[in-house]
Amino acid sequence: MNKASRLFWPVLVTPKNAVVKQTEQLSRSQKLLTELGLIKSGSNGTYQLLPIAQRALDKCINLVQQNMQIAGGQKISLPVLTPTQLWKKTGRLEGDISEFYMVRDRSGKQFLMSPTHEEAVTAMLASTAPISYRQLPLRLYQIGPKFRDELKSRFGLMRAKEFLMKDMYTFDVSESTAKESYAAVSAAYERFFAQLEVPYVKVQAATGIMGGSLSHEYHYVSAVGEDTLLQCSQCGYAGNLEVLDTETQTCPSCQSTSLSQVRGVEVAHTFLLGDKYSKPLGATYLNNAGKPDALTMGCFGIGLTRVIAAALEVQSTEQQLRWPKLLAPYDVCLIGAKQGSKEQLKTEQLELQLLEQLSAICGAQELLHDERKELTIGKRLMDAKRLGHPLIIVVGAKAPKLELHMCGEEPQELELPEVLRMVQAHVEHKQQLLQGTIKTKEQDLQQRLGHVH
Known part of the structure; x- marks a missing residue:
């Protein structure tokens, strides 16, 4: 299983009152990938790709x-x-x-x-x-x-x-x-x-x-x-x-x-x-x-x-990456309660249960556990949203209800079985894309407009 605390993603931190001098025009993807520590400039025109x-x-x-x-x-x-x-x-x-x-x-x-x-x-x-x-x-x-x-x-x-x-x-x-x-x-x-x-x-x-x-x-x-x-x-x-x-x-x-x-x-x-x-x-x-x-x-x-x-x-938006489903580095990011918070004890068992069930549904390699419990849920959620994980699950104060954030959509409060169903649906959609068994929006558009001559 992937742990956020072990990931090498050197985020660029800009002090609040710092004046950033822009020397070149940046594209949205370049700015986000660099700021979030996914790529680094090796030299002018070359880039180092980091783990994510x-x-x-x-x-x-x-x-x-x-x-x-x-x-x-x-x-x-x-x-x-x-x-x-x-x-x-x-x-x-x-x-x-x-x-x-x-x-x-x-x-x-x-x-x-x-x-x-x-x-x-x-x-x-x-x-x-x-x-x-x-x-x-x-x-x-x-x-x-x-x-x-x-x-x-x-x-x-x-x-x-x-x-x-x-x-x-x-x-x-x-x-x-x-x-x-x-x-x-x-x-x-x-x-x-x-x-x-x-x-x-x-x-x-x-x-x-x-x-x-x-x-x-x-x-x-x-x-x-x-x-x-x-x-x-x-x-x-x-x-x-x-x-x-x-x-x-x-x-x-x-x-x-x-x-x-x-x-x-x-x-x-x-x-x-x-x-x-x-x-x-x-x-x-x-x-x-x-x-x-x-x-x-x-x-x-x-x-x-x-x-x-x-x-x-x-x-992507100006603040958040949005990956094609089949290219997203991870399918699911799971965030648990902060260390020492009043909800930590009552949610830990649920968090462990979720880790096991999510691994079974999407595979341990597609699951990222943000177990940096020294950070608030809000800070970790902001990181997860900026990285553009398709599904983010928060085990917090409203447990046993879970907070589900699907990329680009409003958050939902759901019971555990419903969250697992949503994850299963995401995995099935990916499988259908891989197998070519569903008509994608793009295929539908091509069919309606006709192919290039």
Whole structure:
């Protein structure tokens, strides 16, 4: 079981009359995560994730992996360092690489600290024994750090120089089967974002430095977003303004004038690449006539640390974090009476009973016991609310009645069996989200508006 007294979360305490000099614009998520001791700045543009934030990230990783496996993904790990020679072969070394970190080894050989791994994974397949068409499609993914020397590193984990990413690379025999892979992985992306229950927008996007013939981005709509998106409320069409005429007055899909501009935080990107990388790097397969043909590729990225920060940015208040249910570090926080208070003796047995019953319902790892009894209930409750625990249960002066605080709702005074039922309902809702057996609000919205063309 998790005990609050043992948790490492160095909260920033600002003296009441202190004048705080703000040197940079902070996003809501950055401010809360830093103040609450969930992340710390390592250097300009890099962040240390502390235990509570790491729990949320681990849950995000697990959820992404489940969806990648459903999409036929196989997990690999590629080196962070990619020889620049590979990028030279594909022509990308001559492009705008001002944001990429370069390092040299002692012999003078130059490497990229990879911002992405198209060249590396394609070169790996090119150096493998001939692949038969029978082995395709191949869908390989990894989860690891990526690096960008951001000119304007800001908003915490949303625009950092080092970030955690899931990137998948698909290999097919033709454009038509590559489109099937694209559809399968895109469906996994849509399922993942629907499971988080945070409204998102899927938009047509430019292929940019990655190249290829088709590209979509997934955005959370937020005032701190760096992309300008155009949305149609009639048919659900959405596009990034960088691929649209800035004078566009009507929807490219249904010709409606019900268009609005919003700001978006890009959290995922998909590309149909064709043979842009496989041809110059010699990545082939043997067709059914035994002859070599170039592999047709796709690539698919999700910024995991960015997903967490952007979801919190969208959902949180100025004072309290609000987690997607599946990413909340803990399901339940239990707070008992203060040491030496008049209600301590009469509530201790109930508190112990609750610990046992809650562990049985949600699992001991999902339960946080705030047993810092030297602090008042009010102080611990304020901490718990700011951390955004989905369910907070207080065993206090009104025992045997319990106080239940559900994130974002008014507190309730309930009997023990009713509290346990509420916890059970929360656990069941999470299980249904994981299994995809309930229609989420986001899926309903997508169905009503129609999918992006």
